[in-house]
Amino acid sequence: MLIKVNEVTLFYQKYGSGNPLIMLHGNGETHEIFNRSISLLQEYFTVYAIDFRDHGNSSKVSELHYEDHAKDIYEFINQLNIKNPVYYGFSDGGIVGLMLASEYPNLFSKLIVSGPNINPKGLRICSRLMMKLMYIINKSQKVKMMLQEPNISLSDLSKIKVPTYITGGSFDVITKKHLYLIHENVKNSILKIFKYHTHTNYIVDSEIIGKYIIEVCK
Known part of the structure; x- marks a missing residue:
């Protein structure tokens, strides 16, 4: 399905029935990374799995910024009149979730984020060095965004009021x-x-x- 927001078109898929759950992927990926989890989640939720701008089947753009991603998802929720969804975001999706929950404390019923960072220094040094090398080679806007953004302050985090679940791997690229x-x-x-x-x-x-999402939303 397609929806026009903020002068771009986002592609999304809708699955199942029940309370709304919005799912956002990481940098350079699509909603399809969640297919195996969605097969479980659709028994409990109405799942909205979205491709960020310049990802998957969504509109291509010349520049990428987390703030634009956040504006897109906020408009998506408003246009479809989705009331108090659970939000799940992985990596870039997690960053956007933190930004939205900070700016709109009543937007979500729960916030679940995996491997987010609030600034580039949250990434392990070796990962940042690899990204810098990648950007020198391919000048990717996706990589440039990760090297320069996000810039979420501790004060921003303190504005988040919704129950929040943060996950990471013991060998994560986020420290x-x-x-x-x-x-x-x-x-x-x-x-x-x-x-x-x-x-x-x-x-x-x-x-x-x-x-895990099913477990924390019981």
Whole structure:
């Protein structure tokens, strides 16, 4: 399905029935990374799985910024009149979730974010160096955004009032120190570290995160 927001067209798929659940993927991915989890989640939720702008079947753009992603998703929710959805975001999707929950404290019923960072320094040094090399080679706007953004302050995090669940892998590209920093500054939050997992492997083509979402939303 297609929807026009903020002068771009977003592609999304809708599955199942029940309370609304919005799912947003990470950088360079599409909603399809959640297919295995959606097969479980659609029994409990009406799932809206969205492709960010310049990803998947959504509109291509010349520049990318997290703020534009956040505006797109806010408009998506308003246009479809989705009331108090659960929000799940992975990586870039998690960043956008933190931004929206900070700016609109009553928008979500629950916020679940996996592997988010509030600034580029939250990434391990080796990951940042690799990204810099990638950008030198391909000048990708997706990589440029990760190198320069986000810039979410601790004051922004303190504005989040909704019950929040933060996850990471024990071998995540986001440092544990950074995940704990987010957890400590979001008052009503729980942090779960998935042992022996990376940034992606408990989420991409996995049922693990779907089971976790069901568990925390019971």
